[in-house]
Structures are given as structure tokens and as C-alpha cells.
Amino acid sequence: MLEVRHLSKSFGDRVAVADVSFVAETGRTLGLLGPNGAGKSTIVNIIAGVLRPDRGEARVHGAAVDSDTSPAKRLVGFVPQDLALYEELSALDNLRLFGSLYGLAGAELDARAASALGVARLSDRARDRVETFSGGMKRRLNIAAALLHEPRVLLLDEPTVGVDPQSRNAIFDTLAELRSGGMTLIYTTHYMEEAERLCDRIVIIDHGRVLADDTLDGLYARLPAHARPVQQVVTVRPTLESVFLELTGHRLRDD
């Protein structure tokens, strides 16, 4: 289980995250949904131990993630929003490099790299240089890199942005496989349909604050009657977009 308690973080006088708390249950997928600048990356960077909060803490299976050496950090895998790969190395050599940073070596490292490449649907491209990969394949390799140390919680920061539909589906297959293996997923996105499709629970963030924290059905139920489609009981479901608009007064994206 991942627990985030009263996280706050400012950059100068800009408040990025303001008193954010939520709980992600083991084996479930929690979505952090919010527009540009909402604070999603700041939150996951804090959970990953990359950024220090001004206040509050993240706990994984009861242990605080508060420094590079904290044991809880090894329970967390992080797929950052910005890719961190060596273009001139092969996929396999990138994973060997990242694995060695976790103290893995030899046959164990090779076995884990092979397994991670399989989960990321990249086994057939293991020996190709990353510079020959599509944007989607690089994203998938980034996911593989986060799996090498066999984390229990995986943080994914907008993993499908700029990804072609085929890679997007491959990422969804990967996530389904990880979920069925009992991994807890934290998935940040500004795509409503991804949050609706993938997440058991959705935390809606705007201006660094939690506006709602609920299941999809719970979020739909928050809509006042006038905002729900009339035929709702028959076929038409309310949309997450309408919930977001109701809570924030603005659309998630103008496009």
C-alpha cells in the first residue's frame, strides 16, 4: 500500500502541491488526473524520492520514502515524464546500465533485463540501438528500466504522451500484466479516457489540490442531476469530462 500524507511543495512563491493526501491500495491502479501544471509530476517525483516535499510524506508498505538510501525507495519503480535513455546504446545495454545502478550484475541482471523487455513487448528489439526506436518504443523501454529491481509500486508519469496507437496498446497490455501480478500502479494523465479505462480510483488534481478522490462510479454520482444525461440508466454514462468541469469550472484541455 502507498500512502501520501499532507504533501506540500512550493518552488519559490509558486505553490505546486498543497496538502495532498491519498491512499493507493495494493494491486490497484490509482489515477492522478489533472491539467498542465496541476502538480502531478511534483507529486510522483516526491513519491519516487527524487524531490523532497516541504511538508508531509509518502509511505510505501509502512516505510517512509525520505531519502536516496531509504529502503522504501527500492519498493518503488519510477517511469518519469521525461525519457532517461542512452540513444547510442542498445535497449539491452540501457537496461544493463540501469540495473547496475541498483546493484544488479551478471546472470541475475541479464535475466531481469530479459524479463523486463518481455513485459515491455520489446524482446525482439533488445540488441537494437535506442536511436532507431519510435517514441512509443522508447516509452516502453523506460517502463522496462523501472521494473528491473522488481518494485511493488510503479509510478508512471504520462507514459502515453506522444505515443502511437500501437505502442499505446502495448503499454496498456504491459500494465494489465503488471496489475495481474499484484503491482500497485500510480498513473498520471490528462487523458480522461485513459483514467476511465485503467484506473480503479481517480484523484482529480487542480492547482496542486485534491478536488476529488473516488471510484469512477463515485465520481459520476457527484454530478448534480441536471448535469447527468437523461437516459443515463439505459445506455449513456456520464463522462469524466463532465465531472471534471463540474468540480473545477473549466475543461481539462481546451483542445
Ligand SMILES: Nc1ncnc2c1ncn2[C@@H]1O[C@H](COP(=O)(O)OP(=O)(O)OP(=O)(O)O)[C@@H](O)[C@H]1O
Ligand atoms: N523545478 C521547478 N521549478 C519551478 N517550478 C516548478 C518546477 N517543477 C514544477 N514547477 C511548477 O509547479 C507546478 C506544478 O508542476 P508539475 O510539473 O508538477 O505539473 P503537472 O501536473 O505534472 O503538469 P504537466 O501536465 O504539464 O506535466 C507548475 O506551476 C510548474 O510550473
Ligand SMILES: [Mg+2]
Ligand atoms: Mg507532469
